[in-house]
Amino acid sequence: MSLSKKIDEFLSLNGPAALVIREHLTPVEGEDGVLFPPTYAAQKSGEPGGYNIDTDAQGQSICLIDSVGAQANRIEPMFEEEPYSSLVPQIVVKAGEKEVSIFEAGHRAGDALVRCSELQQTLQDAFKSVLKGDAEPLAKIAPTSLVFGVWDSRDTQAKLPRIIGSTIRAYDVSRLKRSAQFNPATEYVNEGLLPEPADKTAKDAFAERGFIHVPATGSHGGIIAHGGIRRDATLALTAIRRLFAGKDDAKTLKLRRYILGLSLVAFTKNPAGDLRQGCNLVLDPSKPREFVEVLPTGERKPVTFTHEDALAFAQQAAHDFGVGESRVVPFDKQRALKDVSPKDKEEKKSKPKAAKS
Amino acid sequence: MSYLCLTVRLHQPLFHGQRDGGEPEWPPSPLRLYQSLVAAAAAQTPDGDPMAVAGDALQWLERQPAPAIIAAKSRLSVTPYRMYVPNNTADLAASSWSRGATDTITARVEKDIRPLHLIRPADLTEPVLHYLYDIGEAPFPYLEILGRLARSITHLGWGIDQAFGNATLHATMPASQAGEELWLPVIDPTATQLRVPIKGSLLALSAKHGAFLNRLKQDLFHPVPPLTAFQLKGYRPDSLRQAQPFAAFQILTIDGSRMRLFDTTQKSLVVAGMLRHLAGQAAQESRWSDAKISSVIFGHATLRNSNGNQERHVHQHNPQRQESQDIVGPDRLAYLPLPSIEFRGQGLSVGSVRRVLITTFGQGCFEEVAWTRRALNGRDLISEHNGHATGMMASIPNSEKMVQRYTNAANTWATVTPVILPGRDDRNPRKAEKLIRKALLQAGFTEFLAQNAELELRNVSFWPGSDLASHFRVPKHLEAYPRYHVRLKWPALGQEPLKLPGVLCIGGGRHYGLGLFAAERVSE
Numbered sequence: 001m002s003l004s005k006k007i008d009e010f011l012s013l014n015g016p017a018a019l020v021i022r023e024h025l026t027p028v029e030g031e032d033g034v035l036f037p038p039t040y041a042a043q044k045s046g047e048p049g050g051y052n053i054d055t056d057a058q059g060q061s062i063c064l065i066d067s068v069g070a071q072a073n074r075i076e077p078m079f080e081e082e083p084y085s086s087l088v089p090q091i092v093v094k095a096g097e098k099e100v101s102i103f104e105a106g107h108r109a110g111d112a113l114v115r116c117s118e119l120q121q122t123l124q125d126a127f128k129s130v131l132k133g134d135a136e137p138l139a140k141i142a143p144t145s146l147v148f149g150v151w152d153s154r155d156t157q158a159k160l161p162r163i164i165g166s167t168i169r170a171y172d173v174s175r176l177k178r179s180a181q182f183n184p185a186t187e188y189v190n191e192g193l194l195p196e197p198a199d200k201t202a203k204d205a206f207a208e209r210g211f212i213h214v215p216a217t218g219s220h221g222g223i224i225a226h227g228g229i230r231r232d233a234t235l236a237l238t239a240i241r242r243l244f245a246g247k248d249d250a251k252t253l254k255l256r257r258y259i260l261g262l263s264l265v266a267f268t269k270n271p272a273g274d275l276r277q278g279c280n281l282v283l284d285p286s287k288p289r290e291f292v293e294v295l296p297t298g299e300r301k302p303v304t305f306t307h308e309d310a311l312a313f314a315q316q317a318a319h320d321f322g323v324g325e326s327r328v329v330p331f332d333k334q335r336a337l338k339d340v341s342p343k344d345k346e347e348k349k350s351k352p353k354a355a356k357s
Numbered sequence: 358m359s360y361l362c363l364t365v366r367l368h369q370p371l372f373h374g375q376r377d378g379g380e381p382e383w384p385p386s387p388l389r390l391y392q393s394l395v396a397a398a399a400a401q402t403p404d405g406d407p408m409a410v411a412g413d414a415l416q417w418l419e420r421q422p423a424p425a426i427i428a429a430k431s432r433l434s435v436t437p438y439r440m441y442v443p444n445n446t447a448d449l450a451a452s453s454w455s456r457g458a459t460d461t462i463t464a465r466v467e468k469d470i471r472p473l474h475l476i477r478p479a480d481l482t483e484p485v486l487h488y489l490y491d492i493g494e495a496p497f498p499y500l501e502i503l504g505r506l507a508r509s510i511t512h513l514g515w516g517i518d519q520a521f522g523n524a525t526l527h528a529t530m531p532a533s534q535a536g537e538e539l540w541l542p543v544i545d546p547t548a549t550q551l552r553v554p555i556k557g558s559l560l561a562l563s564a565k566h567g568a569f570l571n572r573l574k575q576d577l578f579h580p581v582p583p584l585t586a587f588q589l590k591g592y593r594p595d596s597l598r599q600a601q602p603f604a605a606f607q608i609l610t611i612d613g614s615r616m617r618l619f620d621t622t623q624k625s626l627v628v629a630g631m632l633r634h635l636a637g638q639a640a641q642e643s644r645w646s647d648a649k650i651s652s653v654i655f656g657h658a659t660l661r662n663s664n665g666n667q668e669r670h671v672h673q674h675n676p677q678r679q680e681s682q683d684i685v686g687p688d689r690l691a692y693l694p695l696p697s698i699e700f701r702g703q704g705l706s707v708g709s710v711r712r713v714l715i716t717t718f719g720q721g722c723f724e725e726v727a728w729t730r731r732a733l734n735g736r737d738l739i740s741e742h743n744g745h746a747t748g749m750m751a752s753i754p755n756s757e758k759m760v761q762r763y764t765n766a767a768n769t770w771a772t773v774t775p776v777i778l779p780g781r782d783d784r785n786p787r788k789a790e791k792l793i794r795k796a797l798l799q800a801g802f803t804e805f806l807a808q809n810a811e812l813e814l815r816n817v818s819f820w821p822g823s824d825l826a827s828h829f830r831v832p833k834h835l836e837a838y839p840r841y842h843v844r845l846k847w848p849a850l851g852q853e854p855l856k857l858p859g860v861l862c863i864g865g866g867r868h869y870g871l872g873l874f875a876a877e878r879v880s881e
Contacts, residue, residue: 013505017521018368040438041467054436057370057429057474067440068517131570133403149516157570161511165519167369234368234519239511242400296508296523298366298482 003264003305003313010237011256016293019235019303023270024228024287025168028280034176034222035229036278037065050220053173063170063223066275071166071233072148074275075266076103079144087262087314088143089324093117095331102142109142110152117329127158135160136245136255140324146243147263163239163263168281172227182214222278229281235267258321261314268307360527361490361497363390363424365513366483367520370475372431374514376550381473384428384540385513388552388587390488391418393522395562397509407563411506414499419554421490423542423590427533429475429484437471476536485537486513489530500526539595548591561586595803601860602723603716604730605760608738608748617748618709621696622824625774626832628710629869631738632692635750636715639732653722656689656868688721690729693862693870696773698762698820706822707773707875712759713750716860718801718867766856767876768847771819775826775840776872777865782839789814793843796863796872806857809848814841820875835865845874 009015027033042049052064066074079088080101091102093113105111109123119141126137139146149162188194188211197203197212206212240260245251274280283289292300365385374389376382382389395415398407407415475484507522514520533539540549561584568581608617608628619628633654640650651657692715697708715729730752737746753760779796782789790812797807813819816826819842826840847855864872 014508017366017508018519020368040440042439049438052436052438054434054474055432057432057476062474069440131405133405155573157572161516162519165368165517232369236368236511236519236521238509238521242397242509242511244403247403294366294483294521296521298364298485298523300482 003309006303006305007257007260007313010260010293011241011253013241014296015237015241016301017236017238017296018294019237019264019267020290020292020294020300021231021233021267022290023231023233024284024289025231025281026229026284027225028282031284032224032226034224034278035065035170035281036220036222036276037063037170038067038070038276039220051175051223053175053223060171060227061173063173063225064167065170065229065279065281066166066168066231068162068165068167071168071231072162072164075164075166075269076108076144076148077101078266078269079103079262083311083315084265087265087318087323089141090326091119091141092328093331094328099328103144107153108145108148108150109138110145110150110154110158112154113331115154117332119327119329120332123152124155127152127156130158130160131156132246133244134246135243136251139255139258139321143259143262143324144266146259147266161236161239161242163236163259164233164267165236166231166233166267168229168231168275170223170225170227170229173223173225175223176221177218178221179215179217179219182210182216184210184212188212228284228287231270233267235263254317254321257317258314261310261317264310265307265314268305268310359492359494359497360530361492361500361503362525362527362531363394363488363490363503363507363522364525365390365393365486365488365507365510365520365522367475367486367513367518368483369517369519370429370477370484371472371518372475372514373470373472373518379469381433381471382551383431383473384426384486384551384592386551386553387424387426387488387590388554388558389513390486391415391554391558392562393510393513393520394418394503394506395559397506397511399566400509401505407559411502412559414502414506415559416556417499418490418503419558420556423551423553423592425489425530425542426540426592427485427487427489427531427537428540429477429486430536430538431473431475433473434471437469440468440470478534478536487531489527492526497526500524533595540592541595543591543593548593550589551592552587553590555586555588557586558584601716601718601764601858602726603714603755603764603860604726604733605712605714605753605755605757606733606750607712607753608710609751611737611746611749613749613751616711618711619694621694621707621710621773622828623830625694625696625710625870626830627741628694628713628738629692630741631747632694632713632715632733633690633869634741635733635736635738636690636692636729639729639736643728643732653689653725688719689717689868690722690725691716691718691860691862691868691870693763693860693873695759695763695873696823696875697759698773698875701822704821707818707820708822712753712757714760714763714860718862761879762875763861763873764859765876765879766858767879768856769844769877770846770859770861770874771844771877772842772872773818773820773823773875774871774873775829776843776863777831777835778839778841779865780838784839786814789839789841792839793841793863800863800867806847811846811848813844816841818842819844829871831871832866832869835871838865840864840871843872843874844877 027035037051039050040052054062056062078084080090080103093100100113102108102114105113114123122141126141129137135146146160147163149160151159189196194211197206207214240256240263243256243259245255270283291303293303294300372383372385374382374385395407398411398415399405401410477484504524507524510520510522512518512520565581565584568579572579572581609615610617619625637650637654640654693713694710695712695714697711698705699708715726717726733750734752736750738748738750740747755764776793776796778789778792779799780792782792793812793814794807797810818824826842829840831840847857859874859876861874862870862872866872
C-alpha cells in the first residue's frame with residue numbers, strides 16, 4: 001500500500017500505535033572493527049566512568065553507542081539543509097557575529113536563548129495555546145519541537161512528548177584498553193634548556209605543556225561488537241493523534257498531517273554516520289532493515305515506503321498546512337538581564353527539584 | 358468472572374521510572390498507569406479536561422481494588438552512568454550572553470541514569486505489562502473509553518520510555534508467559550510497595566496539574582503540594598511465596614523452671630489439640646462470634662440448609678458433610694508443634710517438642726495470628742486426659758534460633774513429621790511423587806514451584822533421631838492414607854538456588870503439624 005493511502009490509517013484513532021525501524025549497522029572498518037562509544041561520568045565520585053557497557057535482562061553485554069537525546073540532536077539539524085529546510089521555518093538567533101538556529105538550542109522552543117529574543121512573546125503565546133489544546137501556533141514557529149518533544153520548563157510548563165525516539169546500541173561487546181607514550185621533541189631538562197622540576201606541581205606543569213615524557217596507560221581503547229550494532233527507532237503515532245488545532249477538525253487534520261510528514265522524513269533518514277572520532281557507522285548490507293507498523297494489540301505488519309515517499313508526502317502536507325515565516329532575530333540583552341533579575345534568582349532558590357517525567 | 362486487562366507495551370526493553378527515594382520501580386505502579394490514562398484523557402480534548410472525556414470511566418477505575426500485574430522480568434542495570442543535561446535556566450547563560458560571551462550556551466546539570474533491563478517476549482517484540490482488574494460478571498460499560506485512553510498512551514516512566522497501550526476483556530485471568538511474572542497484591546509490609554489510586558485520585562490529579570501550571574503566576578512561586586490521594590499496596594511475584602505470619606511459643610513446666618518436653622512421634626498431635634483448645638477458650642473470652650471461632654480456630658465447615666442459610670458447623674471430615682456444602686478455606690489457624698533440632702554427636706538430630714508455632718496458610722487471618730501471640734502468652738496448656746494444667750505457654754521472639762530453622766528462607770528442606778498424601782499411591786513411587794506435588798499446590802505454592810521442586814520420598818526420616826513415617830500417630834480419618842518423609846529442594850531461579858521462607862507444611866493434617874519441614878541449612 002502506498003504511503004498516501006496509509007496516512008489516513010496512521011492518523012485514525014484505531015490505527016497503528018507506532019512505526020518501528022531496526023537498522024543493522026557496521027563500522028566502516030568492517031564487522032570486527034574497533035569503534036569508540038561515548039564515555040560517561042561515573043554516578044558516584046571514586047567510581048570509574050567510561051563506556052556505558054551494561055548487561056541486559058538475558059545476561060548479554062550491551063553498549064550504548066548513541067542515546068535518545070544524542071540521536072535527536074543529530075537528526076533535528078537536518079531541517080537546516082535542503083531539501084528539508086523548506087518544510088519548516090528557519091528561526092535563527094543572532095548575537096554579535098554568532099548565529100544559533102533553533103534546531104541547535106538544547107530545549108528547542110523552550111530554550112533560554114530563544115526566550116531572550118523578540119520571539120519571547122510569540123513563543124509564550126504559542127505554548128499557552130498548546131495548553132488550551134491548540135498546537136497550531138507552535139507548529140508555525142517551531143514544528144520540530146513537536147516532533148522531538150519540548151517542555152517550556154521555565155515559563156508556561158507546557159510539555160509535549162517526543163514523537164521520534166532513536167537509539168544505537170552494540171551487542172555482545174569486548175572492551176579494549178590502550179596505552180600511549182608522549183615523547184617531547186627534545187630532552188628539555190637533560191639538555192639544560194629547562195631546570196629540573198622542583199616538585200610535583202612543577203612536574204605536572206611541564207607535562208601539561210609537553211616538556212617531559214608523559215605515559216598514558218589503560219585508557220579507553222574502544223570496543224568490538226561481536227553481536228552487531230543496531231539502531232532502534234520508534235515513531236509514536238499516538239503522540240501525533242494527541243495534537244489538536246483547537247476545535248477545528250479540518251485544521252487539526254492539516255496540523256497532524258504536517259507533523260506526521262516531518263516525523264516520517266526525520267524517521268526514515270538514516271542518522272548514523274560519523275558519530276564521533278573512531279565511530280563511523282554505515283548500514284550493514286548483509287542484514288536488511290526491519291520496518292514495521294505496530295498495532296495496539298502488539299501485532300506487527302511490514303511497511304514498505306521509502307524516505308523519498310516520506311519527503312514527497314511531507315512537502316505536500318507542509319504546503320497544505322502553510323509553513324511558518326523564517327526569521328533572524330537579534331539576541332536581546334535587556335530581556336536577558338530581566339531574565340536574570342534577582343526576582344528570578346529568588347524564585348529559583350525556592351523552587352523544588354523538578355520531578356522526573 | 359471477567360477481567361479487564363489494560364496492557365502497556367514499552368518500545369525499548371528498558372524502564373527508567375523511579376519510586377520515592379530514586380529507587381527503580383518495577384513493575385510500574387497502578388497509579389503510574391492511572392496517571393498516564395488521565396493524561397491521555399486530558400489530551401483527547403482541546404479543553405484538556407479528563408473529566409469531560411472519561412470522568413465516569415476514570416472514577417470507576419480509581420475505585421477498583423489493586424489489580425494483579427503481569428510484568429516482564431527485569432534486571433537492574435549494573436552500569437549506572439551520569440549525563441549532563443542542558444539546564445534551561447537563563448541566569449548563567451543569559452548573563453554571559455549579555456556580557457558578550459556568546460561561547461557560553463548554557464549551564465548543565467547532572468542526571469543519573471540506572472535503568473531496568475526488561476526481558477522481551479519469546480517473539481522478541483515489546484516487553485509487556487498487563488494490569489488485570491476483576492470486573493465480575495456484570496456488563497462492563499467502560500471498555501471502549503478505557504481502550505481509547507490506553508491507545509493514546511505515549512510513554513510510561515520517563516519521557517524516553519515510549520510506550521503504547523490497549524484494553525481488552527478476558528473471561529479468565531490471562532496467564533503469564535515465559536519471561537514474565539505475575540505480581541499479586543498482598544497484605545505484607547515487607548512486600549514491594551506500589552502506589553494504587555483511590556477514590557478521589559482523579560480530582561487530586563486534576564488539582565495538582567492546575568497547581569503545577571500556575572506555580573509561577575504573577576511573578577511569584579506557588580509551591581505545588583504533593584499528591585496524597587493514593588494508597589500504598591504491597592505486591593509480590595507469584596513465584597515467591599509470601600512469608601507466613603506466625604506466633605512462636607515455648608512450653609514451660611507449670612512452675613516455669615524449665616522447658617516441658619513432649620515426644621515428637623506420639624505426642625505432637627496431643628500438643629496441637631491442647632493448643633487448639635486453648636485458642637478456643639481465649640477466643641471465647643475475647644467474645645469472638647461462634648462462627649468465627651468455629652471456622653478460624655477449629656477449622657470447621659459450615660452446613661447450610663436448602664435456603665442457603667447457615668445451619669451449623671461440623672468438623673470438615675464429618676460424614677454428614679456433602680460436597681455441595683461449604684468447606685472451610687485456608688483462612689484458619691494452624692497449630693504446629695516444633696521438634697527441637699539439636700547438635701548431638703556428629704551433627705543435627707531431631708529431639709522432643711518444646712516449642713509451638715501458630716500460623717495460617719491463607720491470607721485472611723493475619724490479625725488473628727497476631728492476636729494469639731497476645732492472648733495465649735502465659736496461659737496453661739490443659740491435658741485432654743485429666744483436665745489438669747500440663748504446661749505453660751511463653752511467647753518467644755520470631756528471631757529465636759530454633760524457630761528460624763522452620764521459618765527462615767532456605768533452598769533444601771526435610772520433614773520432621775511425615776507428609777500424609779492427599780490420595781492413594783498404590784505403592785507406586787511415581788504416583789506418590791505426583792501426590793506430593795498436588796499437596797504443594799493445595800498448600801498454595803505455584804504450579805511452577807510444585808512441578809519443578811526436586812523431591813525424595815521414603816519411610817526413613819532424612820533427619821537423625823526422627824522416627825519412621827509409619828510410626829507417627831495420625832488422626833483416625835488419615836490413617837488409611839500413605840505417609841512419607843520428604844526432602845524437598847526448590848528449583849533454581851536463574852543461576853541462583855531459590856530460597857523460600859517457611860513455614861513449610863503440606864499434606865493431610867498440616868493444620869496440626871503433620872508434614873512439617875525444617876530447613877537443612879538456614880539463611881541468616
